[in-house]
Amino acid sequence: MKTLLVHYTPRNERSNTKKLVDAFRSEIKNSDIEELNISMDVPDLFLEENLAAYIQRNYLGQGLTSRQQKSIEKMDRMTEQLTSADIVVVAYPMFNFSMPAPVKAWFDSVMLKGKTWDVKDGKYVGLMKHKKALVLVSSGGFYGKEPMASYEHALSLGKTEFQFMGYSDVRGVLAEGMNAGDGKAPALKSYINQVQKIAQEWYK
Numbered sequence: 001m002k003t004l005l006v007h008y009t010p011r012n013e014r015s016n017t018k019k020l021v022d023a024f025r026s027e028i029k030n031s032d033i034e035e036l037n038i039s040m041d042v043p044d045l046f047l048e049e050n051l052a053a054y055i056q057r058n059y060l061g062q063g064l065t066s067r068q069q070k071s072i073e074k075m076d077r078m079t080e081q082l083t084s085a086d087i088v089v090v091a092y093p094m095f096n097f098s099m100p101a102p103v104k105a106w107f108d109s110v111m112l113k114g115k116t117w118d119v120k121d122g123k124y125v126g127l128m129k130h131k132k133a134l135v136l137v138s139s140g141g142f143y144g145k146e147p148m149a150s151y152e153h154a155l156s157l158g159k160t161e162f163q164f165m166g167y168s169d170v171r172g173v174l175a176e177g178m179n180a181g182d183g184k185a186p187a188l189k190s191y192i193n194q195v196q197k198i199a200q201e202w203y204k
Ligand SMILES: Cc1cc2nc3c(=O)[nH]c(=O)nc-3n(C[C@H](O)[C@H](O)[C@H](O)COP(=O)(O)O)c2cc1C
Pocket: 009, 010, 011, 014, 015, 016, 017, 018, 092, 093, 094, 095, 096, 097, 098, 138, 139, 140, 141, 142, 178, 179
């Protein structure tokens, strides 16, 4: 059994999001743990060369030159790391109502046709069945009701990506109101409890 913890928490010890990841990690039992810190090991963006290589290889089934292969190497490495894990946790703060760019780049790197999803009989199929995914997000504001609920694209997008890849159990915790001043500490504690509960259920 392998657990992959992917995190983007560049504020390190001051990070609210890191506290959620730490809470999950402390409950892991009987599992290898691999970590990917994407503020240090930054995923590639799709640019001219690697996008062409991806389409040529994964959509058209054509071979690649060694230069093209090299351009897509990091994406392949991150995809293999994900597909080898039974449980994946991805953690990041909300930036401008969505996920930070390096996190989106990680999803773009691992959502490779033929690896984590595919098309069969004209339909999209996720290839990551029988696996679990948890998305941990912290935000300054609150997104529980309108009009702000419609602005929430950080947790919802992360969960959608995993659902698309076919994960059988996709959960999420949005630790909201982290910039709300006095209410923050008790609120964070209750989110940490939620995270621990999910981990306790998964590592029974
Ligand atoms: C660049 C930037 C953009 C942010 N954008 C939002 C936002 O759109 N909505 C929000 O509620 N909070 C926003 N925040 C606040 C953070 O999401 C919040 O403080 C979060 O808890 C920070 O996570 P961290 O403690 O792990 O760094 C933003 C913070 C930064 C630094």
